Amino acid sequence: MNAGTVLERINKGLETLRRSERKVADVVLADPHGVVRMTLAELAETVGVSQPTIVRFANAIGCDGFHDFRIQLAQSVALGIPATQSVIEAEDGTATLVSKIFDFSITSLDHVRRHLDPQALDRAVGAITAASRVVFIGLGASGIVAMDAEQKFPLLGVPCSAPIDTHQQFLAASTSTPSTVLVAISNTGRTASILDTVRVARDRGATVVGITGGPSPLTELSDIALIVESLDNTDVYTPTISRLAQLVVIDTIATMTLLRRGESALGDVREMKTRLAQMRTGLPYQGGADRREEI
Amino acid sequence: MNAGTVLERINKGLETLRRSERKVADVVLADPHGVVRMTLAELAETVGVSQPTIVRFANAIGCDGFHDFRIQLAQSVALGIPATQSVIEAEDGTATLVSKIFDFSITSLDHVRRHLDPQALDRAVGAITAASRVVFIGLGASGIVAMDAEQKFPLLGVPCSAPIDTHQQFLAASTSTPSTVLVAISNTGRTASILDTVRVARDRGATVVGITGGPSPLTELSDIALIVESLDNTDVYTPTISRLAQLVVIDTIATMTLLRRGESALGDVREMKTRLAQMRTGLPYQGGADRREEI
DNA sequence: ATCCTGATGTAATTTTGCTACAAAGTGAGG
DNA sequence: CCTCACTTTGTAGCAAAATTACATCAGGAT
Numbered sequence: 001m002n003a004g005t006v007l008e009r010i011n012k013g014l015e016t017l018r019r020s021e022r023k024v025a026d027v028v029l030a031d032p033h034g035v036v037r038m039t040l041a042e043l044a045e046t047v048g049v050s051q052p053t054i055v056r057f058a059n060a061i062g063c064d065g066f067h068d069f070r071i072q073l074a075q076s077v078a079l080g081i082p083a084t085q086s087v088i089e090a091e092d093g094t095a096t097l098v099s100k101i102f103d104f105s106i107t108s109l110d111h112v113r114r115h116l117d118p119q120a121l122d123r124a125v126g127a128i129t130a131a132s133r134v135v136f137i138g139l140g141a142s143g144i145v146a147m148d149a150e151q152k153f154p155l156l157g158v159p160c161s162a163p164i165d166t167h168q169q170f171l172a173a174s175t176s177t178p179s180t181v182l183v184a185i186s187n188t189g190r191t192a193s194i195l196d197t198v199r200v201a202r203d204r205g206a207t208v209v210g211i212t213g214g215p216s217p218l219t220e221l222s223d224i225a226l227i228v229e230s231l232d233n234t235d236v237y238t239p240t241i242s243r244l245a246q247l248v249v250i251d252t253i254a255t256m257t258l259l260r261r262g263e264s265a266l267g268d269v270r271e272m273k274t275r276l277a278q279m280r281t282g283l284p285y286q287g288g289a290d291r292r293e294e295i
Numbered sequence: 296m297n298a299g300t301v302l303e304r305i306n307k308g309l310e311t312l313r314r315s316e317r318k319v320a321d322v323v324l325a326d327p328h329g330v331v332r333m334t335l336a337e338l339a340e341t342v343g344v345s346q347p348t349i350v351r352f353a354n355a356i357g358c359d360g361f362h363d364f365r366i367q368l369a370q371s372v373a374l375g376i377p378a379t380q381s382v383i384e385a386e387d388g389t390a391t392l393v394s395k396i397f398d399f400s401i402t403s404l405d406h407v408r409r410h411l412d413p414q415a416l417d418r419a420v421g422a423i424t425a426a427s428r429v430v431f432i433g434l435g436a437s438g439i440v441a442m443d444a445e446q447k448f449p450l451l452g453v454p455c456s457a458p459i460d461t462h463q464q465f466l467a468a469s470t471s472t473p474s475t476v477l478v479a480i481s482n483t484g485r486t487a488s489i490l491d492t493v494r495v496a497r498d499r500g501a502t503v504v505g506i507t508g509g510p511s512p513l514t515e516l517s518d519i520a521l522i523v524e525s526l527d528n529t530d531v532y533t534p535t536i537s538r539l540a541q542l543v544v545i546d547t548i549a550t551m552t553l554l555r556r557g558e559s560a561l562g563d564v565r566e567m568k569t570r571l572a573q574m575r576t577g578l579p580y581q582g583g584a585d586r587r588e589e590i
Numbered sequence: 591a592t593c594c595t596g597a598t599g600t601a602a603t604t605t606t607g608c609t610a611c612a613a614a615g616t617g618a619g620g
Numbered sequence: 621c622c623t624c625a626c627t628t629t630g631t632a633g634c635a636a637a638a639t640t641a642c643a644t645c646a647g648g649a650t
Contacts, residue, residue, distance in 0.1 A: 018628060036366060040607055050630045055608065066607060071331060074366045075373030079401075090554055094413040097554075101547045102408035106374075106401050113397035118389040140446065148439045148538070240546075243443070244539060251535075252396045259385055259392075313597060335638055345599045350639065361638060362606095 004114065005076040006069070007032060009061050020049045021057040028073070032081060036074045040066050080107045105244055108230050112245040115229050121249075123224045124183075125256040127207045128153075131181040134160040137169045137197060138185035141243040145185050145211075148247055152254045156261060166193040173197045178205035187230070187242040189216025198222070211249060213242055299409065300371040300402075301364070302327060304356050315344045316352040323368070327376060331369045335361050375402045400539055403525050407540040410524050416544075418519045419478075420551040422502045423448075426476040429455035432464040432492060433480035436538040440480050440506075443542055447549045451556060461488040468492045473500035482525070482537040484511025493517070506544060508537055 004012070010025050017025055027047045028035050035043060044051045058069035080103020088100055128134055134153060136146035143164060150162035163169045170193075176182060182201040186194045189212035198208055198221045210222030219225040228249050230242045299307070305320050312320055322342045323330050330338060339346045353364035375398020383395055423429055429448060431441035438459060445457035458464045465488075471477060477496040481489045484507035493503055493516045505517030514520040523544050525537045 020629065039605085041605090051607075052609080052631090053629065056629090071366065071369045074369045078370030078373040078405075088550065088554075092554075094417050094551065097551060098408065098411055098413055098416065098547055101550060102404060102543060105543050105546070106404050106408075109397060109401050109404070113393065113401075116393055118393055121393065122389050141443070144439055144443045144446070147442065148436070151435065151439070244542060247539060247542075248397060248400050251400070252393055255383065255396060256389065256392060259383075259387075315598065334636085336636085346638075347600090347640085348598065351598090 005079065005110070006061065006063070006072040007076045007081065013061055017057070017060060020047075020053050021060055023047050023049060024054055024057040025061075032073060032077050036070065036077055079110045080104060104231075105241060108241045109245055109248060111231055112228050112248070115227065116249070117227065120224055120226050121252065121256070124209045124226060125253055125260065127181050127209060127224060128158060128183075128253065129257055129260050130179075131158065131207070132177070132179040134158050134181045134183060135169075135172045135176065135201075136160065136162040136183045136185065137172070137194060138162075139166070139191060139194065141240045142185040142187060142211075142246065145243050145246045145250060146183075149183065149250045149254075152250065153257070156254060156257050158257065166197070169193070169197045170200065173201040173206070174204070176201045176204045176206040178207075180204075180206040181209060182206050183209045183211065184218060184222070185211045185246060186218055187213040187228075187246075189213065189218035194218065195221065211246055300374065300405070301356065301358070301367040302371045302376065308356055312352070312355060315342075315348050316355055318342050318344060319349055319352040320356075327368060327372050331365065331372055374405045375399060399526075400536060403536045404540055404543060406526055407523050407543070410522065411544070412522065415519055415521050416547065416551070419504045419521060420548055420555065422476050422504060422519060423453060423478075423548065424552055424555050425474075426453065426502070427472070427474040429453050429476045429478060430464075430467045430471065430496075431455065431457040431478045431480065432467070432489060433457075434461070434486060434489065436535045437480040437482060437506075437541065440538050440541045440545060441478075444478065444545045444549075447545065448552070451549060451552050453552065461492070464488070464492045465495065468496040468501070469499070471496045471499045471501040473502075475499075475501040476504060477501050478504045478506065479513060479517070480506045480541060481511075481513055482508040482523075482535075482541075484508065484513035489513065490516065506541055 007029070010029060014022065014025060024043075024047050027043070038046065040051055040054055044054050047054070055066050058066050061069070063069035063072055080099075088097065092100065136149045138144075138146035143162075146162040147164075150160055153160045161172060163172045173182060180201070182198065184194055184198050189210070195217055198210070198218065202208055202221065207224070208222045209224045209226065210218045211226045211228055212218045212222075214227060214229055219227070226249060228242065228245045230245050302324070305324060309317065309320060319338075319342050322338070333341065335346055335349055339349050342349070350361050353359075353361050356364070358364035358367055375394075383392065387395065431444045433439075433441035438457075441457040442459075445455055448455045456467060458467045468477060475496070477493065479489055479493050484505065490512055493505070493513065497503055497516065502519070503517045504519045504521065505513045506521045506523055507513045507517075509522060509524055514522070521544060523537065523540045525540050
């Protein structure tokens, strides 16, 4: 009962509440923003129950008094109202829509942050740091994430590739060795071709890191499974949220790898950043002068 | 003084505060998490000032009393402590690191949400809806965003492309017409080749939508400028945050376009989602039977 | 040096949230 | 169908927390 944000907990525990506490829950869910600004007495009046009932409600959903409840609710609201509560509607104005989509994205990231397993992350970083080659594979939205990783990891001194189509992916898996790490990204964890490719890599002794949205065949096939659990997403209008969280997870792995590599890799990254800034604006490569400064 | 989260405002207004109010600010910035749980009296004692001073401090930074301050602070903290406050350090454990990177990402999204111009967004959607062709261009991290958009918009019935390299981009711009929309994505807004490409498209009468991190040459060249202002990012360890916000902005535009297109496009999207689910798991295409159900 | 302005603290007031207890409702067993 | 036990809800009083009014103190200008 103590996991997740208050709003999630209220939703979850609706059935276990007493009748008048439930009335409180309804009001809170109907207008969380408004409730945040209310005082105990005001909320009691709005709901139509007595003040102690509100306090008992707060305790029931795992808060330590009304004070604590209000603060936790404020935090919940700051992250945006959970997706189940705010559905995108055709009548929404632009500002509302922006609000809803950003809220949804933020809530989703927050959710992943709370449910990510640091130990699995540690092992993934360990494997990648030790690898002679890293292959990222994914299709569709996850393919984008793989490409993003491909941009990132070479900077850390990790040779890597992100083959785009299924054949190229299969090929890369077929040529993998025990020192290869295959990072398979698939939100469903059930995409057939990805699973095939993973099996081949396993057979050849490669270490498989699976990034996926929940327990699935891919989880089973992975040596290291990273569950990046995004929120339910049945709505037609709702954008694909999983890739955002996946990207942040990749960011985290990259940063951890960089930290493990220590100062030597750091110098390279700094130099790269400077060079890139020059290149962007079209200045010619300046050679020695800069090198001395950067290394 | 009323924009941004409380922590941002405190940072910003540090100089304008009175001496003892500043002491309050220091304590709050040093341990925002702790302060959230404190009562007025406790905070007063911790800081070493009187209670009214705390109240005056709260008013000074734009809150309506201590109550309001505490709630706003709680919300600020929920989003993660702003990047300037929490720097990634080599000594950080995995859990801390995950926390910091997610916090940073979430804060950044929140920041963009607050600073995004809905009217510019409206105009961008209008242009894209009316376009006969949409071209997304970007390089590096922004290139990933362009590719993401390329995956998304065809579903909405908008013919589009996202040429990868500078030559292909230049070519696409060169063949653009007045009914073409060119969406140029560049966080700096100063990448030379992107600017060149944009100029060509403009000359040919295309509408240019610029997605960029702040006022820049690209902003000037754009018919519609979308400022996606991500937080400062000077640290070596800090991952590239801009693309996350850019992706969400693309999501928003896509969703708005879908809403404008109405029911007909919706049917297509639904059908696509169903088909895709089948294809993923390797089931054969089932033709008519499904069609009847979906259309 | 003294007066004035603005910053800070003290104390009283008001508001707010909590707790002990009483009343009302509910259901099971006689 | 009544009664007793138990659960749920409300009442009232109390403690603590926040706000406000006012007094004092510090620092700068005349």
